[in-house]
Amino acid sequence: MWRILQIVSLSLFLILSSTGCEFSSPKLKIYTVGIVSIDDNFNPFVENFKTGMAKAGYVEGKTIHYLYDGPIKKEQLADRLVFLKNQHLDLLFTLSTPVSQKAKEVFADTKVPILFCPVYDPVTSGLVDSLTNPGGNITGVMVGGSLGKALGYLLDVLPGLKTIFVPFPQKDSSARANVGDLKTAAAKYGIRIVPGQIDNRQDLASLMENIPADADAVWLPNSPLIVSNASMIIQAAMKRGLPVSSTTSKAQDGALLSYGVAPQKIGIQLSALADKLLKGVPASQLPVERAEYILAVNLQTAQRLGINVQESLLKQADIIIR
Template identity: 30%
Template sequence: MKKTPIIIACAFILGLAVVLMIFIKVNMPKQYKIAVLNYSPAGEQALAGLTQGLARNGYVQGKNLELIYNGVKTDKKLLKIEAEKLIKEKPDLIYTISTPSTLIMKELTAISQTPIVFGPVSTPEEVGIIDNMKEPGGNITGVTFGPQEPRRFEMMIKLDPDIKDVLIPYNPNDLSPIAGVKMISDVAEKLGITIKPLKINGTSELETKLYGYTDNFDAIFTPTDAMIVSQTALISKFAISKNVPFSCPQTEGVKLGALFAYGFSVENVGIQAARVVHMILSGTNPGSIPIELADFTLAINLNTADKIGIKVPQYLLKNSFIVRD
């Protein structure tokens, strides 16, 4: 009989603890887990943009967001190993930076259908990531900058009409620049320009192949290529030493010494991708979200123009992002 008050007290305390635990659980913010797979050092800027964009939408690391990122994997074998590790973490969503990253994750999520948001990727339809820009279907959507190479190539020729031969370093193991080189080839043929593709299988051989190149060229033009974009500073230095114009696809590259870019900001692509991520985490089916197009900007480095003796027409300067001392 004397034990009854003790039992009642214990039951009351236990019940109170259960109620308290339920209250805490109900009032805790939902935790989201996002895995990131990155093939290119230049993609770090996209990740920075993604983090900014997510914070604007209320996703903060250490509060309601766990971002799983183990650095750049420029070797495709290591990239796949990393992708498999990330899948085992069972994330709510995967953010892929570059075409190789996205293709690998598409393959590995075929069964689980974990949502994937890519950005940047240049030609998602052509390389087989999606079937349709308006209704990508499946578990993938993202941000692309579309085929900007033809327009940018034409602008380069207008900038320097004396150009006849163009050197194009690219990664032959990446479907995105392969598609880009084809587009460049088509527009170059119409303009009567000779293109000289230079296959670069890894960043370690780029400098040797550039400085060892003996054929004539009047300009350097790089397609949207995750590996080559990461080496923009090196190519810029080489182009200036040869006194030739160099055009890259990303506006950040102009700050590194490229003469001009007509294309996207890698960081802004990440910010844009964050909005897509928010839609998916809020319940929208990724396959129903149309692929978004990145904003294009014309960027010109006037310091580089002075160094190589190029006079930039005033009409190009009016609406451009200008880099100069």
């Protein structure tokens, strides 16, 4: 009997070998994630997203592959998205409102889920139907909703504040929404907002040479154009002896105050959402999340401008630049 079993087993092995069959362990699924950015300032979001994915068990080069060679020029955006559309993506990660809007348009006829960040107001910008029920194939992390608190911090430092100058790109829907919300928040305190409309960096440079004489401070709205030129804006304001406040993390560049997002924390939020999307949860079933914020105070700037920052505010700060 044993001899018969040996003969049968050998025969079966020879048959399988002759047909080219091999015995191997199941292959691991390798996910392909496209990433699109048009601004170097978003690099920390990309790195922290990857870090979060690694902590979630996705090993780059083994179980996940990122199609990303760094930020591209804005005029290359459409072509890059079309290219990625043909790469059989499992997920598309888009950075900024303009990139996310274009991605939604290009990928409208696909089932590829889109994960966005940092977007100021995904509803106003037309990315989602609502924060709780995004609809379609897109969701992500928003960075709006902190203006009231950020303005309150600035008033703690400058109680006599009356006028804030706000440069912003008029074609950027996120920046327009930011300015509108700032006006609403400022009206409660009797503060006047003076917008300065621009279209490009050249406009911005010219505008900052002509800051209104009655401005008491300068505000940086959420916009790729503003964020990428924050240092220039801050330097121009400092020449006029004006403090700069922001809801982007720019205290390290010389802004007096910033109440902005923490890239490390957003990385965790984004990777958790990405994990669910890659496991098949529809984007329409994942509510848009709000980013966590950190308060940063630049005491070097305060000293240069002769501004006293109360100890009570410093105790609330997550970061103090001395």
